[in-house]
Amino acid sequence: MLGQFKTFHAFLLMGGFAPYVWSAYGVVFIVVVLNIFLPIQKKRRIIKMLKQQELQEPQPIKEAEVIYES
Amino acid sequence: MWQFMHKLSSPKYFYDLSGKMLPWFILATAILLIYGLYAGLILAPPDYQQGDGFRIIYVHVPCAIWSLGIYTFMTITAAIGLIWRMKMAHIMVRASSVIGAWITFAALATGSIWGKPMWGTYWVWDARLTSELILLFLYLGFIGLQTAIPNRQTAAKAGAILLLVGFVDIPIIHFSVDWWNTLHQGASLSLLSKPTISPSMLYPLLAMIVGFGLLFATILLMRTRNEVLLWENQSRWVQRLISC
Numbered sequence: 001m002l003g004q005f006k007t008f009h010a011f012l013l014m015g016g017f018a019p020y021v022w023s024a025y026g027v028v029f030i031v032v033v034l035n036i037f038l039p040i041q042k043k044r045r046i047i048k049m050l051k052q053q054e055l056q057e058p059q060p061i062k063e064a065e066v067i068y069e070s
Numbered sequence: 071m072w073q074f075m076h077k078l079s080s081p082k083y084f085y086d087l088s089g090k091m092l093p094w095f096i097l098a099t100a101i102l103l104i105y106g107l108y109a110g111l112i113l114a115p116p117d118y119q120q121g122d123g124f125r126i127i128y129v130h131v132p133c134a135i136w137s138l139g140i141y142t143f144m145t146i147t148a149a150i151g152l153i154w155r156m157k158m159a160h161i162m163v164r165a166s167s168v169i170g171a172w173i174t175f176a177a178l179a180t181g182s183i184w185g186k187p188m189w190g191t192y193w194v195w196d197a198r199l200t201s202e203l204i205l206l207f208l209y210l211g212f213i214g215l216q217t218a219i220p221n222r223q224t225a226a227k228a229g230a231i232l233l234l235v236g237f238v239d240i241p242i243i244h245f246s247v248d249w250w251n252t253l254h255q256g257a258s259l260s261l262l263s264k265p266t267i268s269p270s271m272l273y274p275l276l277a278m279i280v281g282f283g284l285l286f287a288t289i290l291l292m293r294t295r296n297e298v299l300l301w302e303n304q305s306r307w308v309q310r311l312i313s314c
Contacts, residue, residue: 002112003112003113003114004112004113004114004115004116005112011111011112014122014123014125015116015121015122015123016121016122017121017122017123017125017187020123020126020183020184020186020187021122021123021125021126023183024126024129024130024179024180024183024184025126025129027176027179027180027183028129028133028176028180031172031173031175031176032285034172035168035169035172035289036289036292038168039289039292039293039296040292042293042296043292043295043296043299046296046299046300047299047312050299050303050308050312051312051313053303054309054312054313
């Protein structure tokens, strides 16, 4: 189960490289989670905005351009 | 093939198809990354020179490879968009740029963290590191250009030119470790020759590389779908989608 490591503690220590290994993995983890979260949140915003537009006026809308840039 | 490309250039077709594909992409990504992380962090033996510090390779190399891969994808897609005037191509290039910038940042950051214990420094101005930093600036330049030009057609054209000119950096990054003396080690993997690392270290690395590729494809699909919704907000199928 623990493969190369005798104890879970040894796994965490990473043979003395713990600060480097875990900070590198941490950076990548944050970048990945952020990049998954951002498009999900944007989709919610877009659907909400389009619904509001539909309620207000069925005419061509210009505000849509604004959100492109975010 | 051409017929498929033509169909794909229809935003509605793309939106429907990508919606069906997304769950499978997510599943495949999760399997590969879980296996890669477990085998890379726990099962693979420590490196005979770098000890357990080498395990940074399993996040650094996928990020570095895809920082080049996404740029190459963007350049080809932008060229297709310019030549055949495909709206979908422009949308996809825009959607890729932010992920590309983030992943280049991740490659630089993990490399820098790795450099400290192995080289004794976070940063040196050598060929590999400098050309990778220029790649980050190319991504940021592209994003800046897209935000600065309100007209989408003009923005797409200007962006494509930036990408094509900047593409010269890609072979420079790739061959920099052969062309110049550098602290950065040479390639451990090559498509043309046998790998120089043992299978127990290699398989998790391959899984992480493919897994990250699928992860970016997933994020790209999500972002592209968002842009399609915005661009097509007047069309009937989007209105129907919203109202139900």
